[in-house]
Amino acid sequence: MLPFIRSDLAKFSAYKPHPGSNTAEPVATQFDRLDTNESPYDLPIELKKKLAANYERIIETNRYPDGGHQNLKRAIAGYVNESVSLPPNTFSENNISVGNGSDELIRSILIATCLGEGSILVANPTFSMYGITAQTLGIPVIQVGRNQENFEIDLQAAQTAIEQNQNPPVRVVFVVHPNSPTANPLTETEINWLRKIPENILVVIDEAYFEFCQHSLVSELQNHSNWIVLRTFSKAFRLASMRVGYCVANPNLIAILEKVRLPYNLPSFSIAAALIAMENRHTLLETIPQTISERINFIETFSKNPELKIWQSSANFVFLKLQQDLLNPEQKGFVTLTQRLKDNGTLVRQISGGLRITIGTPEENIRTIERLKTVLNSLYPQVTA
Ligand SMILES: *Cc1c(COP(=O)(O)O)cnc(C)c1O
16 A cells, blocks of 8 residues: 555545456447446437537637536526426526536535535445445445335434434435436435435435436425435436536535536536537437336336346336345355356346346347346246246
8 A cells, every 4th residue: 555545545446337347448349238327329420420510610629618617507407497397497507517427526515515524324225426435535424224125215224324413424315316226216205204304414316317217306406405416418318428417406505516626627528518418308318218118128028037026117227136146145146147148248237136237229128138038047947937
């Protein structure tokens, strides 16, 4: 260990983008890449051409990007209002901050709330970046569990955690709606609990998969000065490569996040891409109903399989476990399953004692279904899937 480095950092490992691929190289395109919940669709070529023309004629590569993001924020505010059928001027650019992916916003939120003073609360399994980013900042992470049948948050444990005057106190509660990796949306009971969280605790509602679920808590932001909604261009808007995320909150909170962010956090090219995505949002979102019907078909296909337990999903991915693993505390079956799927050309995410599989193109989904059936048959030859 380097002698000038904080001792707590020695314990952490760096984030692995494709943990199943065993390689530091970019993941080969011969795989069906169903392990990171991206859209299976690239930008349409007309929009890529628009972006290229923008690059040729408008972007000056020698100049710093627009560091104020006003145009992009205005476009995003318009989409946010539209997305929950609110009047056009309900949220404005003053309610929006943009980040280099929502990952940057998560870090800004942690810096603005907890650094040196507070801890965060998460309900596992959930998106790992909250905990990972908090730890890199020396912020304690308090973890509560979920019901193993329906993945509802253990609200009693969560309430105890925020009431205990532990040192340091909980300053932020992170929830995902719908959750990753388990794909379940917040229930009315959970939302009611969030509504009662005292105003000295920030509630972060991560709606990264909003477009696949169509239920949002954005309209309630006006009643809760301690709520913030995160969204991203990385999933439904097909721009994972561009690293653009945004948040919606009351202007006082936005002003603080603007103070802690780096001045030129978004490259000009990414700003241009996000603007094009907003202008063409209806075209880009046209693939969502297909993803949803593919998801329904996928779940239906395996719902009666005796070897699997597969859950309903409100996102662009599904979560499943092996029945055998549910009985076996070692839970090793899914490790084999992941490896065999990879050998057959499909990358999935092995996580929280199960598999998270992204819904891809119809062709990819046909292959995934076939491969999963084949692998299950070879693992459990006595059962016909
Ligand atoms: C994919 C994802 C994001 C998006 O992160 P970006 O940094 O915007 O790419 C955020 N939250 C959750 C829960 C996700 O799954």
